[in-house]
Each structure stands twice: as C-alpha cells, then as structure tokens.
Amino acid sequence: MSDANYPSEKRLKQLVKELKKTKKIKTHQAYDLISQSFGFSSWQEFKPVIELYWKTQISSPQISLDFIDDEDVNLSDEELDDIKNERKSELDKSVKRLVEQNKIQLAKLGVEYSVFEPTLTGFKKSILDATQPVRTHFELEKFHYYFSQGQGPENKVVKNAYLLTSKNTINSKASLYRPNTKKGDPRMWFRKLSEIAIAGDQVAIVIFNDEPYLINISRNIISEELTIDKSPIRALLKAYVDADSTIADELLNKLKKLAVKPFKALRTGDTAIGFTLETLLDIEANSSKLPDYKGIELKAGRGGKNRSNLFAQVAKWDISPCKKDNYGYQRDDDFKLYCTVSTQRSNSQGLHFKYDKSTDQLQEWHDNGELVAIWPGYILRDRLLEKHAETFWIEAESFFIEGIEHFQLKSVIHTKQPIASQ
Template sequence: MRELNLTEQNNLKVLTENSVSLTLIEPTMTGLKKSIMDATGSVRNYLKSKGVHDYEQQSQGPDHKILIESLLYQDFSIFESRASLYRPTTKKGDPRIWFSGLKSVTSENDILAIISFDQRLHVLNISQLTIDTLISSNLANPVKELISEINRTENTVSQELLNLIGKLAKKGPIPSMLDADTSVGRTLETELGIQINSSREPDYKGIELKAFRANKGNRKNLFAQVPDWKLSKFKSSADILDAFGYTREDDFKLYCTVSAITSNSQGLSLKVNSDINHLIETSDNKRVGDFVVWTLEKLHKRLLEKHKETFWVAADSLIIDGKNHFQYKEIEHTKKPIISQFDILLEQGVITLDHLIKRNSKGRVVEKGPLFKIKPKGLNLLFPPSEKYQLI
C-alpha cells in the first residue's frame, strides 16, 4: 500500500481516537477494472481477529466463496453492498476480496478503511471523506452515526468497570489481601470478583487492570515474555541464571533490571537491531556476548494483546490498626498503544526488562518474568492521549 497523504493520515487519526478498529486497503486501476482486490496480510489478519473470516481455512474455487453484508459510505449517503471473500482456483488461490458497487464510491489508489461492526463490513473512503468534519457536523450523516454507535458499544464495558471501581473507592481504604508488592493489584481484582490466574488475556472483559501505589515512582508492568529460545544462544532461564546469578541469603537468583542505555552490575544490557527486527540481550563478557533474543514482532503482538485497553489504577497505601490498606483514588484509561513507539522507548531506556529468576530448594528454576516495564512518565509516549478519572 502506498504512503498515506495528510488528509488520509488525519482521517486515520480521528478514527483511532474514536475507538474505531479498522484495516486499510488500496484498490488499483487493474483491480477496479476487474472488480478484484488482493486481501493483503493486514486485511486477512484483521478479518480473522474479528471472527469474520479465516482465509487459511477456506478452500479454492467459486463454490467456497463467502458473502458478507456490507455498507459503502459517502458524505450524506450510504449504499448497501456485499463483500465477496474467496480464493480463486488459479495463482495458488491467493486471497481476494471485493465489494459490490465499490466503483461508485472510489477511484484508483484511494485508501479505503474496512470496519467490522454489528455483523457487517463498513467501507469508508478516507481519501475522499473528511471524517472530523462529518463527526462534528450538526447535520445527521451516516459516518457520524456509525462512529457514534461504535463509540457507545466500545465504551459500555469501560463504563461498567469504571462504575465498579468507583463504588469500591467510595467504601474507603480496603484491607490488603497479603503482604507483597503485588498486593495492590491482587486486592483490587479480588474485590471486583476477578479470579486470580496466570492467563495472558486482559483481566476484565477485554480491559487490562494495572493497580499501583501512587506514592511510589515505580515502573509499571507492561507484560511478561520469555525469549525466543530457538533464536538464542542460551536455551533456558536456567542458562541465564547459571551465567549471571548470585547467592543472596539462602537463594541463588538473578533479580535485576536490564536497559538499552547502560550495562547493569551484572554487565547486562539490551540492544534493538531494527535491520532484523530483534531485541537482543547481551553481556559485556566477550566470551558470552549476545545470549538471548526476542523478535520485535512477538513483543508488539504481546503489547497489543495485553493493552488494547487498560485501566491504570492508582492507590494510596495506608496503615490502619497495624494493617496495610489501599485507597483507590484515580484511573488513567489508555487505548491502543502506538507500536512504533515501543521500539523507540526500548532504545531510550524508558521501557526496560526485569529478570526474576531463582533456583528453589528443590533445585527447580523459577522465572517470574522476564517482565517488560515502563517508567511512570512513559505512558503518554506509548499510548494516544488518555482519559483520567478521579475516584475520590
């Protein structure tokens, strides 16, 4: 797909700010003449992620074509359409997509936004439409109505969760469940009736919950992700521990923070290799050198999975009758991280990595990470403008 012009970039920005999940496609001159478009990787991934269609499971030929009700949008009109999703018998069955009536609302090399919503596909020509003008117009129009409905639907769960945490905050300080750094989050989830588990999925109906003590300037957890052992010199957390661990009291462990800015006391640091899209952990010991690797693609995927939408809940930590309590007081609500920023923030040391590896008394190596964390002031660099809610 070609580079977006300023109008298209602005339309994409407005749609993103309004919680509209979409994919983009560019009809070529040949495609318009033949009524055919390639379903590119981004289109295929989007349709699959939305549960609309999986081309990988589709057989070739016209008998296996899938038709989906669709709508084509102009400034003040809307046209009914049907999307055809198929794999031809020729050319190895390369995935195709087409919308009936598309030629009436697009020209060659326009950029089209495809939006899956309410069991239909909606097509907006972001080369021709002016989305922000239509949204702010006093006149009713189909684009404004679509985005308003998406916004209302997208915000239903967040409003529900906001109300639940708001009620909890009004109860006053809540006794801590346990004496540990994680207690502020565990206590919140327990009070909300969320079962504590090790799932990688967001905590509450697609929203990730991250609670923290407001009076501490600690880094915030983004996600945990082990290296790609197949690409790495070391093949396990035990190898890392054996090479760099230390004895502390009765434990042999490696608890440390690793940054791309400087080497830590173990001589470990990170480096981003954009040419091959790898994050590499390296040692200043020349006999070891680079020892583990993460693909940036995998890290991007984890970030998107975990933080499509997140409530960062700040709490005051109070001692009442000798017991720790939490007063939940503020929420910062973020959506859809900017993936390109993730790599930059790694390079700048705003996002760092924590090893939490220990060999227990039975000789078993336990790894609680590696945890990717972000400095407190880094949230507004990784996410679009957030919303803040005062609970008390």
C-alpha cells in the same frame, strides 16, 4: 466543509475572472475578496482549506495555479509544470495529514479497522491484493480466513458490503478469493468502489455485524462526520462503539465507594495495592491470565510515571533458532538474562527487535546477524485481547498511618477494544 459553502475549482476560477472584469482588479486581489466572503482574511489563509475540500470530493482535483494568470505574467510551459508539481506536493501533504487525523480518530473511538490503497490496475481489472494487515483484520473479526480458503473461482466467497459517504450508503458486494495463479495470493474486490474512491486513496474497512463497511479516509473528515446527525459514517461508528457498559458502571460505582476514605493495605510489597483492591472487590486471588473483574482487567499502581506491564509472553521456542543460553549471564547459581529489548536500538547484550510484516513475526536479533527468538503476531494479539479487552487503570496515593500503609484512590482510566490489527 459542506458542499453548499465552497465552490468547485472550476467555479472559483470563473468567479475570479468575473471579479477582475467587473472591479478591474488583479488576480490576487480577486482571490482575496472571494476568501473574505467565506470568512477568511486572505487567499493565503483560505487556500489550504478549500484545496483540502476539493481533495475530499470524489472527482480528481485539478491543481490550482494560485495567483498565476497568463494576463499577468508570461511563464513557459516548464515553469508552469514546476508550479503545478509544487502545488500537487502541497496538496498531497494535506491529504496525508487528513489520513493520519482520521486514523487517530478511529483509534480514539476504539474502532478495529484495516486500510488498503486501490491502484489504477486494480480498478481496471477489478482486483485488489488482500494485504497482511487486511487479512489479520479479517481473522480478528472472524470475518474471513484466507489461509483455509481453496484456490480457484469455485471457492470464491461473496458477502454483502457497504460503501459510505457523507450522504449515502451504497450497497456493494465483497468478493474474497485465491486465484489458481501466483500461488493463490489472497485477493479481494468491492463492487462500485469507484463511486467512493480513485487510485491512490486510502480506504478503511470496518467490520460490523459480519459485514464490511468502507470509508474513504483520504476524502472524508471523520471528526466532522461525527457531528452530522444524518451522516451514514456517523451512524456506523456510533453503532460500533455503543456497547453494553453495565459491568463497567458496576465496577466504577464500587471504586467510588472505596475512594470515599483511605483503606489499609492487606499485605506489604509491590503487590499490596492490587491484592488489597481485589480483596475489597471480592475477587478471588489467582494466577490466571484471564481478566480480573467479570471480564475487566484491573491494573493498580501507587501513582507516578512508572510503566505498566501489559502482559507476559515467552517466545515460541519450537520455531526460534536459538536453543541455548547463548546471550545470558551468570546470576546466583543459574545462567539468566534480564534485559529490555527495543526496536529502536540494540541493548548492552547486542539484542534488538524487528517486526517482519511478510511473516507477521516479532523477531529478536543479535548484532552478529543471528536470529535469536520469534513471537508470531497472532500470539501477541491474542494475549493483548485476552488480557486487555477492557481494563481499569487505577491510581492510588500511598501513605503510612502509625506504620501501616494506607491507600487513597485518586483516579481511574477505562480502556477497551485494543485495535489489534494496527
């Protein structure tokens, strides 16, 4: 999708008129001929591609009327408006798909980011709400803390920022402040934002070296940018993900040596594989919540499709309404509760989770309408990043030789940099 390949919508319509006149053909035939000149079998195949291309350009696209031409059919203004609205709806769906694909691509790269949507009012007043996801992102990256910022223009913070397109890096300034009005609701603005976005676009913020970089994910195709050597977007993302992998390579080489042949289990039970691996890797056994191998967490299992526990974290009881064992049951000599809780549906105890964006809390509710327990979002994110900033997920095959369990290492998945703000 390079600028040189596809015509603008205005130019396309000019080409259609020229073909109709010179070849004496119908409008739909002209569209088909143009589509074939770009390697597509028909206009129906080419149309969604070029409409997506138009949408990814900075100027606001006009809505294509497809084959409709006043020389071919006579439609009322109302009918034309209906068709325009239908075409706009199709275009909006294409843009939504592009945004989701870009988010998936950023997640695959392990890039921490947040997204905001500028409004017409925002552009007119040069002001944007710093939403909870943006504020959380800023805090995770230690970039800015609105909660400790004073109100008023004298407390405004201005930092360098950069707006990225396929071809250019535009120098900008990020203004971060809390006004004296409206309880000091967090605000932000990025100078020259209108050069890369219009109202309604989705713009991603990536913090790198304590500076924000903005990418319009409604108009850029990140997977394609990664293939363009001189793309500023590619340069940023490559620099972001190019981290030192010395320790990971060291650990992988040790595991490869252990995978040459089976080894005996050094204890029995569920923890046998983990304990045995830690021993062979010279890791001291301990109950610490910190990662196992020089900052890398090891999660080893005997294979299969069982779920893995990411981390354990009790509720923050000092802010949780429930102070008694109201929802447990008698087990042995104690009153306990062992159950799975989901956001999707209530369990057999009538408990379910809700995430409250406004307070950034994971909340456990009972079907009777009672709030039971609370986990603040920052605690869960901190635990995830503490435990799984980098993880080796190791799968081993288990079998017995003369009554003794042995393990054969089969595979390892290496993950790092969880996108905690998401």
